[in-house]
Amino acid sequence: MTSVFPPEEKYGLTSQLRRASVSIVSNLAEGSARKTPKDQAHFYQMAYSSLIEVLNQLIISNDMEFIANVQLTEGRGLIENLTSKTAALRNAALSKLKP
Numbered sequence: 001m002t003s004v005f006p007p008e009e010k011y012g013l014t015s016q017l018r019r020a021s022v023s024i025v026s027n028l029a030e031g032s033a034r035k036t037p038k039d040q041a042h043f044y045q046m047a048y049s050s051l052i053e054v055l056n057q058l059i060i061s062n063d064m065e066f067i068a069n070v071q072l073t074e075g076r077g078l079i080e081n082l083t084s085k086t087a088a089l090r091n092a093a094l095s096k097l098k099p
Contacts, residue, residue, distance in 0.1 A: 001073075007064050013066070017057045023050040037096035044090035048083055055079045064077070 002014040011073040024047050031043030055076060 001067060001071065004048045005061070009066070013057060013061060013064075017054060017061070020050045020057065023047070024054070024082075028089075031089070031093075037093040040093040041090045041097075044086055044093060048086045048090065051083050051086060052078050 002009075002017050005014045027047035027050065031040045031047065033076045034040045034043060058067065058072055058075045058079075061067045062069065067075075
């Protein structure tokens, strides 16, 4: 998606979107490898936060007319699905902490 962004955004929005996207999957992977539920929940929360960051950047990209409304709508749907699943992972990890 970012390959069509203007060249002047290479170190701006393009970089931000790509880094946040990598952060999502990296935090999910790291959380799944953690031994304690508290550590797992922490990394799942960071993945959730990165998902929200990507959504915000997609909205900005749409406002700046780098992406079309249909791309924003599609991205928003995917993000809503992933945030729901990521929140469920976090809640499942936290539920292991309760007596």
